[in-house]
Amino acid sequence: MTEDANLSGDATQHLDEMTCLLYIERQLDRTRAQEISAHTQDCVACRTLLRALERESRLLTRAMLEEEEALPARLA
Amino acid sequence: MSAPGKTEPTQAIARARTGDADAWGELYREYAPAIFRFCRRALPTREDAEDATMDIFAKLMRDNRLLQYDQSRSFTAWLYKVAANHCWDLLRRRKTRQDKETEDFENVPLEHPDPNQLDKLIEQRTSEEVRRALGKLGSRARMALVMRYYSDMSYDEIADALGVRRAFVGVVLLRARHELRNALGQGGALAAGGAS
Numbered sequence: 001m002t003e004d005a006n007l008s009g010d011a012t013q014h015l016d017e018m019t020c021l022l023y024i025e026r027q028l029d030r031t032r033a034q035e036i037s038a039h040t041q042d043c044v045a046c047r048t049l050l051r052a053l054e055r056e057s058r059l060l061t062r063a064m065l066e067e068e069e070a071l072p073a074r075l076a
Numbered sequence: 077m078s079a080p081g082k083t084e085p086t087q088a089i090a091r092a093r094t095g096d097a098d099a100w101g102e103l104y105r106e107y108a109p110a111i112f113r114f115c116r117r118a119l120p121t122r123e124d125a126e127d128a129t130m131d132i133f134a135k136l137m138r139d140n141r142l143l144q145y146d147q148s149r150s151f152t153a154w155l156y157k158v159a160a161n162h163c164w165d166l167l168r169r170r171k172t173r174q175d176k177e178t179e180d181f182e183n184v185p186l187e188h189p190d191p192n193q194l195d196k197l198i199e200q201r202t203s204e205e206v207r208r209a210l211g212k213l214g215s216r217a218r219m220a221l222v223m224r225y226y227s228d229m230s231y232d233e234i235a236d237a238l239g240v241r242r243a244f245v246g247v248v249l250l251r252a253r254h255e256l257r258n259a260l261g262q263g264g265a266l267a268a269g270g271a272s
Binding site for chain 2: 014016017018021022025027045046048049051052053055056057059060061062063064065066069070071072074075
């Protein structure tokens with residue numbers, strides 16, 4: 001797995017998923033993030049992948065937060 | 077990170093550091109529910125989560141670990157780190173068959189997902205289905221997802237808790253997501269071909 005995005009300017013050469021994840025999690029440096037942002041302006045597939053990963057993050061957070069179990073009696 | 081709507085219990089912490097039992101009681105009543113919910117997400121059973129919550133607070137009091145807490149940082153975030161370390165120690169000690177199976181696939185390249193299929197899968201899945209799927213994951217995958225998407229821990233904090241290099245945290249999270257998608261029953265349908 002590589003963290004290098006293919007950014008040759010050809011929108012048919014897609015970003016890898018690792019790069020997309022690090023991008024949405026704001027783990028890339030500014031220059032790399034700008035390159036990815038520019039690439040996704042032109043590439044529908046990579047834009048869709050970024051959106052799907054963001055939705056996946058939100059779904060995970062929602063799933064873990066929304067069911068709040070009461071503190072069990074022995075812990076109260 | 078801090079609990080929404082909460083101010084840091086500075087006075088209670090200062091008193092608890094001196095061994096004030098009432099102050100410990102105050103901190104426990106305020107924070108035990110959040111720590112229980114964290115443990116409930118990270119550990120396999122409700123009983124495990126109850127035991128872990130009690131052990132975490134008991135150890136904090138017994139060893140007066142509050143002395144290690146830097147008061148310029150968020151108390152909730154610090155408590156989550158303590159809870160994450162405790163849960164991960166526990167899970168490592170009792171490695172499950174699921175964990176061994178996960179380890180076997182650790183070096184298998186991940187297939188690049190079909191963006192449209194993935195988007196569709198996410199749209200169709202409910203929170204309930206995701207919670208059930210989380211319960212089927214190996215320990216490290218579940219732990220990583222809970223630390224990142226439940227308690228909003230940073231990559232540095234996750235690396236520290238799991239004992240991995242910071243650069244490896246993204247890989248752990250991506251593998252965990254793939255494991256989750258497989259547990260949701262759609263893993264095979266997502267691959268677009270090629271590995272990333």
